[in-house]
Amino acid sequence: MLEDLLTGPVTSGGAHTELRAQTTESVKVSVVSGNLIANAGGTAGGVCARVYKNGSWGFSSCADYDADSVRAVLKEARENGEFLDGKLNKGKAPLPEMKPYITDAPAAAPILPRKLYIDYAMALDAHIAKTYPKLSGRRVIVTGEKFEKLLCASNGTHAHTVAPRVYVYVFLSADTKDGETLELFDVLDGGSGYFPDYFTDPAQYYEKIDSLYNELMDKTEGIFPEAGTADVIMAPSLSGMLAHEAVGHTVEADLVIGGSVAGHNLGKEVASPLVNMVDFAHTALGKPCPLPVYVDDEGTACADEVLIKDGILVGYMNNLESAQRFDMAPRGNARAFAYSDEPLIRMRNTAVLPGKDKLEDMIASIDHGYLLTRTGNGQADTTGEFMFGVNMGYEIKNGKLGRALRDTTISGVAFEMLKTVSMVSDDLVWESSGYCGKKQPMPVGIGGPAVKCKVSIGGQ
Amino acid sequence: MKDLKEIASYTLEALTRAGADQAQCTVARGRTKELNIDGGEISLMRTLLDNQVSMKAIKDGKKGTAAINKFDKAAIDQAAAECIEAAQAGVADDAVTIAALTTNAEFKVGADGEDMDAFYDRITEFLDTVNKEYPKIILEQVISDYSESDSVFMNTNGVCHRVQRGGYYFESMFSAHEGERATSFNSYGSQFSDLSRPIIDVGMQRKLLEQSQQELNAKKFEGKFTGKLLVSPGCLGDFINMALDNFISDTSIIDGTSPWKNALGEKVADGKLTVSMVPLDPRMSGGERITDDGYVSENYDIIKDGVLRDFGLSEYAARKTGNKRAPNTSGCMAIAPGDTPIAEIIKGLDRAILVCRFSGGQPAVNGDFSGVAKNSFLIENGEIKHAVTETMISGNLAAMLNNIPAISKETVEDGSSSLPYALFDGITVSG
Numbered sequence: 001m002l003e004d005l006l007t008g009p010v011t012s013g014g015a016h017t018e019l020r021a022q023t024t025e026s027v028k029v030s031v032v033s034g035n036l037i038a039n040a041g042g043t044a045g046g047v048c049a050r051v052y053k054n055g056s057w058g059f060s061s062c063a064d065y066d067a068d069s070v071r072a073v074l075k076e077a078r079e080n081g082e083f084l085d086g087k088l089n090k091g092k093a094p095l096p097e098m099k100p101y102i103t104d105a106p107a108a109a110p111i112l113p114r115k116l117y118i119d120y121a122m123a124l125d126a127h128i129a130k131t132y133p134k135l136s137g138r139r140v141i142v143t144g145e146k147f148e149k150l151l152c153a154s155n156g157t158h159a160h161t162v163a164p165r166v167y168v169y170v171f172l173s174a175d176t177k178d179g180e181t182l183e184l185f186d187v188l189d190g191g192s193g194y195f196p197d198y199f200t201d202p203a204q205y206y207e208k209i210d211s212l213y214n215e216l217m218d219k220t221e222g223i224f225p226e227a228g229t230a231d232v233i234m235a236p237s238l239s240g241m242l243a244h245e246a247v248g249h250t251v252e253a254d255l256v257i258g259g260s261v262a263g264h265n266l267g268k269e270v271a272s273p274l275v276n277m278v279d280f281a282h283t284a285l286g287k288p289c290p291l292p293v294y295v296d297d298e299g300t301a302c303a304d305e306v307l308i309k310d311g312i313l314v315g316y317m318n319n320l321e322s323a324q325r326f327d328m329a330p331r332g333n334a335r336a337f338a339y340s341d342e343p344l345i346r347m348r349n350t351a352v353l354p355g356k357d358k359l360e361d362m363i364a365s366i367d368h369g370y371l372l373t374r375t376g377n378g379q380a381d382t383t384g385e386f387m388f389g390v391n392m393g394y395e396i397k398n399g400k401l402g403r404a405l406r407d408t409t410i411s412g413v414a415f416e417m418l419k420t421v422s423m424v425s426d427d428l429v430w431e432s433s434g435y436c437g438k439k440q441p442m443p444v445g446i447g448g449p450a451v452k453c454k455v456s457i458g459g460q
Numbered sequence: 461m462k463d464l465k466e467i468a469s470y471t472l473e474a475l476t477r478a479g480a481d482q483a484q485c486t487v488a489r490g491r492t493k494e495l496n497i498d499g500g501e502i503s504l505m506r507t508l509l510d511n512q513v514s515m516k517a518i519k520d521g522k523k524g525t526a527a528i529n530k531f532d533k534a535a536i537d538q539a540a541a542e543c544i545e546a547a548q549a550g551v552a553d554d555a556v557t558i559a560a561l562t563t564n565a566e567f568k569v570g571a572d573g574e575d576m577d578a579f580y581d582r583i584t585e586f587l588d589t590v591n592k593e594y595p596k597i598i599l600e601q602v603i604s605d606y607s608e609s610d611s612v613f614m615n616t617n618g619v620c621h622r623v624q625r626g627g628y629y630f631e632s633m634f635s636a637h638e639g640e641r642a643t644s645f646n647s648y649g650s651q652f653s654d655l656s657r658p659i660i661d662v663g664m665q666r667k668l669l670e671q672s673q674q675e676l677n678a679k680k681f682e683g684k685f686t687g688k689l690l691v692s693p694g695c696l697g698d699f700i701n702m703a704l705d706n707f708i709s710d711t712s713i714i715d716g717t718s719p720w721k722n723a724l725g726e727k728v729a730d731g732k733l734t735v736s737m738v739p740l741d742p743r744m745s746g747g748e749r750i751t752d753d754g755y756v757s758e759n760y761d762i763i764k765d766g767v768l769r770d771f772g773l774s775e776y777a778a779r780k781t782g783n784k785r786a787p788n789t790s791g792c793m794a795i796a797p798g799d800t801p802i803a804e805i806i807k808g809l810d811r812a813i814l815v816c817r818f819s820g821g822q823p824a825v826n827g828d829f830s831g832v833a834k835n836s837f838l839i840e841n842g843e844i845k846h847a848v849t850e851t852m853i854s855g856n857l858a859a860m861l862n863n864i865p866a867i868s869k870e871t872v873e874d875g876s877s878s879l880p881y882a883l884f885d886g887i888t889v890s891g
Contacts, residue, residue: 032711032714032715033714033715033716035551035553035714035780036523036550036551036553037710037711037714037776039523039524039525039546039547039549039550040525040526040527041525041526041527041542041546042514042526042527042528043527043528043529043539044527044528044529045529045530046510046529056502056503056504056505057503057504057505058504058505058506059504059505059506059507060506060507060508060509061506061507061508061509061510062509063509063510063511063529063530064511064530076507077507080505080506080507081505083505084502084504084505087502087580088501088502090501113545113549114524114542114545114546114549115545115546115548115549118546118549118550118551119549122551136716136717137715137716137717137825138715139711139715173715173717173825180719180826181717181719181825181826182824182825182826183717183824183825227684227852227854227888227890228684228890254498254499254601255600257498257499258498258499258500258598258599258600258601258633258635259499259598259600259635259637259642260642261642264640340508340510342504342506375821376821376822377821377822378821379819381644381645381819381834382600382635382642382644382645383635383642383643383644383645385644385832385834385849385850387819387820387821387831387832388821389820389821389822389831390821391821406824406828407821407823407824407828407830408821408830408854409820409821409830409831409832409852409854411831411832411850411852412850413850439601439603456850456852456890456891458830458831458852458853458854458888458890
């Protein structure tokens with residue numbers, strides 16, 4: 001556990017100041033067709049300071065963590081802030097100091113020996129090799145990481161947090177009858193916690209691997225969707241991606257200042273009244289979020305941020321500086337990834353809220369369209385234009401599922417596409433295995449129900 | 461401990477003491493001074509000091525790795541013990557190894573020390589020029605830094621290399637705005653070893669700012685055609701990298717999913733295409749000198765006149781599959797120019813899309829891809845007509861590389877690549 005060397009040095013003196021010590025541990029094991037390709041682990045840590053000076057920020061970090069380095073980073077951060085203030089002379093008012101968040105060190109476990117990860121990955125790989133001889137390739141990846149942070153801020157926050165997470169991924173490849181290789185992957189399980197919290201006996205996931213294999217076999221006989229605009233049902237993994245990529249980024253206040261489409265849409269109708277969207281801090285609909293965040297790296301206690309209410313854009317995600325600019329309440333969205341990173345406005349657990357429809361009714365309502373079930377990645381623009389890769393799906397003909405789809409892409413403009421939402425399923429499914437990318441990576445949760453809408457879909 | 465060679469020697473001793481049969485390590489010290497612009501305003505100055513000790517041990521034919529960022533003996537001893545424990549937990553594999561001793565080398569590359577005052581002046585000059593000459597542009601974010609590092613690679617075969625490196629990096633992300641109209645963001649990154657030129661004049665920066673303003677008058681692309689795609693230099697690098705990731709990465713060659721797995725020495729692309737990795741090229745700013753595996757870097761061709769010459773594999777993947785390792789691991793890509801000026805290529809096109817950024821999903825293993833053509837323009841009757849939005853493009857990377865009617869005579873350099881425009885045929889474009 002991190003020793004507390006931070007209490008004492010932080011005083012505001014009229015300038016918002018943060019001191020943060022952090023250690024990040026990680027493990028990655030990768031088995032490719034029986035070969036242990038990656039057997040890697042590491043620990044990186046240090047201390048950083050950030051100081052606000054009349055509208056300019058100074059930051060400094062150091063890999064060493066002792067009393068001298070704490071003093072040194074604080075001094076350097078102040079000097080960097082003063083250097084910019086001297087050049088720019090913005091003359092902005094001090095930042096508001098929020099109510100302090102104080103918490104002691106939580107119970108934390110070591111990230112565990114590498115053998116546990118390797119044995120599990122090799123056992124899963126052996127099962128797949130034995131059970132599915134028709135596969136042309138297979139990969140099993142096991143990852144674990146743990147973020148431990150000790151934060152002291154000039155608002156009086158003194159927070160010691162530990163956030164571990166683990167995941168197991170399986171990738172399967174098979175050839176079409178024309179000899180083309182197709183791939184499909186799934187995150188078997190994982191989330192906030194340690195390896196034994198999820199993974200004990202590989203057999204508990206055999207059924208899930210079997211489903212993945214069957215979908216891949218469907219895909220090898222699949223078709224390309226017809227290019228153009230189509231009625232689709234986005235499964236939860238896609239609607240969660242939509243919440244994050246297509247809407248979430250545009251309502252991050254730093255991107256609003258940078259000119260995002262949300263800047264002139266606050267208070268306006270941007271979606272069907274069926275659409276509600278929230279960036280949850282730690283608890284959603286009475287249950288813990290996949291990656292709970294209780295205090296951000298500016299020392300602000302975390303609370304939920306409602307982004308879209310009944311189709312109306314009602315909020316942005318802020319840090320202290322942008323909240324002051326937009327006269328909004330900061331709700332703890334300023335997050336830093338590594339000890340050497342400054343806090344940026346980031347999402348936490350962003351979701352489209354469930355509606356009242358049943359998936360089978362949604363499928364039955366479409367004469368000609370597609371059910372899109374798996375996505376690999378997504379990107380969005382500050383204009384709200386988005387793109388998701390679609391790795392798996394099925395055509396819908398006369399209200400019934402038909403042939404599987406090959407890899408394709410969907411795209412649209414978020415605030416136009418959301419107005420076409422006509423049905424929303426009554427469940428909420430979370431995913432949290434990926435990273436959001438924005439100068440720094442960041443673990444985030446994304447969630448949603450199935451959503452019926454119109455999007456542009458790529459063909460061949 | 462402060463001396464990097466002393467730390468590296470200690471790390472090898474710790475690994476050997478812990479039971480390694482063979483061991484290697486990289487020990488590095490880095491310092492970065494960074495300046496950020498957010499929403500058009502200079503916002504943040506950062507100073508970052510970091511250390512790195514990454515280690516690899518082989519015991520009984522099994523490999524383990526570990527990494528820390530501390531230089532004290534206790535931390536190194538603990539990491540070495542974890543590295544050996546990881547190796548023991550692994551699987552014996554004849555392909556794991558460490559670099560053989562050839563000639564040890566020391567290099568000093570890139571900028572020799574920072575000049576932050578001059579760099580600050582270049583950045584404010586960039587801001588002023590954008591505000592004056594491109595008034596509709598908002599700089600959403602700029603990240604600029606001077607970074608220097610001192611790095612030692614050492615292994616138990618007696619290999620000992622040292623690389624000292626310094627250089628400036630500048631990346632801008634921007635879009636154009638007029639009232640409530642806004643364009644897609646675009647971005648451009650460049651690296652350089654000196655501050656002799658205004659940053660705005662490096663590579664494609666001016667061109668992309670100019671195009672961004674033109675995109676305010678973009679029209680939605682309607683319809684569908686299968687035909688030509690003219691790919692800008694930056695975007696060409698992205699497409700070629702997607703193809704290389706799919707077709708010649710360690711993973712795709714080891715698990716045999718690459719359609720090029722048996723194509724060494726065979727034609728995989730149009731004869732006009734030559735793709736090389738050239739960290740030693742003077743156009744590259746502070747390019748790699750030592751590979752990830754610990755060999756002195758050399759330039760090499762991946763595709764020469766359309767023929768696949770090298771898979772670009774790590775030493776492990778090379779030994780695993782009976783191929784040779786890549787002569788460098790830099791990613792410093794150069795694509796040979798063609799013989800047609802870009803203006804003539806455009807003049808000869810009846811209908812095509814000029815794509816300057818591609819936002820797409822991970823291509824399928826067989827190379828099928830689809831995505832959105834961002835910051836892109838419609839070409840008709842030999843002229844660039846107007847910018848387009850919501851334009852999907854799809855095709856197959858392997859087929860696309862075999863269908864290249866022209867490559868431009870001009871290339872663009874950004875300090876880590878040298879790339880021309882390239883024209884591809886057989887791409888599906890739909891609105």
